Amino acid sequence: MASFADRYGPLAVVTGAAVGMGAAFARELAARDVELLLVDRDERALEACALELDSDGATVQTLVVDLASPDAAGEVCDAAGDDVGLLVSNAAIGYVGSFLDQDTDGLLAQLAVNCRTPLLLVHRVLPGLVARGRGGVILLSSLSAVRGSALVASYAATKAWNLILAESLWDELRDTGVDVLGVLPGTTRTPGLLSSSPQAGLATANLMDPADVAREALDTLGQAPSLIPGEANRESHAFLSSLDRAEAIRTMGDVMRATYPPDREPDPSI
Numbered sequence: 001m002a003s004f005a006d007r008y009g010p011l012a013v014v015t016g017a018a019v020g021m022g023a024a025f026a027r028e029l030a031a032r033d034v035e036l037l038l039v040d041r042d043e044r045a046l047e048a049c050a051l052e053l054d055s056d057g058a059t060v061q062t063l064v065v066d067l068a069s070p071d072a073a074g075e076v077c078d079a080a081g082d083d084v085g086l087l088v089s090n091a092a093i094g095y096v097g098s099f100l101d102q103d104t105d106g107l108l109a110q111l112a113v114n115c116r117t118p119l120l121l122v123h124r125v126l127p128g129l130v131a132r133g134r135g136g137v138i139l140l141s142s143l144s145a146v147r148g149s150a151l152v153a154s155y156a157a158t159k160a161w162n163l164i165l166a167e168s169l170w171d172e173l174r175d176t177g178v179d180v181l182g183v184l185p186g187t188t189r190t191p192g193l194l195s196s197s198p199q200a201g202l203a204t205a206n207l208m209d210p211a212d213v214a215r216e217a218l219d220t221l222g223q224a225p226s227l228i229p230g231e232a233n234r235e236s237h238a239f240l241s242s243l244d245r246a247e248a249i250r251t252m253g254d255v256m257r258a259t260y261p262p263d264r265e266p267d268p269s270i
């Protein structure tokens with residue numbers, strides 16, 4: 001049986017790789033003997049992550065780039081060259097709060113990082129994978145992508161876009177040897193999640209470790225069009241899916257309002 005590196009090597013590109021889920025994907029890929037191009041705008045954290053992997057024997061390059069910029073996908077692909085076997089499109093801009101309070105520049109940057117750049121990356125990387133007859137693409141979506149989700153309206157919509165792109169390509173490319181997977185994490189302990197100051201409750205009850213999300217995603221690549229990591233998240237998804245859609249959206253909104261009340265402080269219990 002072909003090893004993971006035989007299927008998806010020699011080089012994986014991971015965006016948003018400095019911390020959180022991206023760094024977890026990088027560690028898990030290094031453990032599977034895949035070389036890495038780690039992409040992020042946070043130079044210091046990116047170098048720290050690369051140094052850690054390098055000292056463990058991985059082959060790592062880094063690229064500091066603002067993924068909101070119009071040329072970002074081209075810069076990433078130029079740096080990666082012809083050896084890409086796997087793209088993990090992970091970077092995203094989160095925003096929690098009233099949609100009306102999100103300013104236009106913030107909305108457009110979110111759209112660029114969460115949708116525009118991933119679209120161009122996928123479009124540029126796929127021809128090489130298809131020509132080689134093997135490889136993979138992982139697009140990070142979110143459990144918030146499945147139905148309307150108050151306080152993250154625009155973010156959730158960008159995540160729905162990633163889910164549908166991934167699942168559509170999974171089927172469209174199924175005879176090419178190229179695997180595509182959409183990943184829908186629930187709340188996961190990352191710097192991005194913690195910086196939103198969630199309050200302990202239903203939304204944080206199933207808080208996952210990023211390493212577990214990355215491992216489950218890489219194990220599922222090639223097996224399914226999409227994945228909700230974690231049994232508890234799959235159960236809460238099944239429960240919400242059993243409700244009338246309006247009731248499910250309102251229930252989700254109630255959970256969001258309890259998790260993110262106005263004037264909240266970081267919750268030390270998380």
Ligand SMILES: NC(=O)c1ccc[n+]([C@@H]2O[C@H](COP(=O)([O-])OP(=O)(O)OC[C@H]3O[C@@H](n4cnc5c(N)ncnc54)[C@H](OP(=O)(O)O)[C@@H]3O)[C@@H](O)[C@H]2O)c1
Nearest residue numbers: 016020021041066067068090092140142187188190191192
């Ligand atoms: N954590 C969760 O609970 C959760 C749940 C569902 C889905 N997800 C998805 O999982 C993925 C990873 O989330 P995470 O929580 O690990 O995120 P995170 O902790 O916020 O880390 C994201 C990384 O991407 C970088 N990044 C953001 N904007 C960038 C830009 N314009 N250019 C270059 N790099 C940029 C960030 O840099 P800065 O620190 O400088 O911003 C950071 O290093 C995202 O797609 C997210 O939507 C997360």
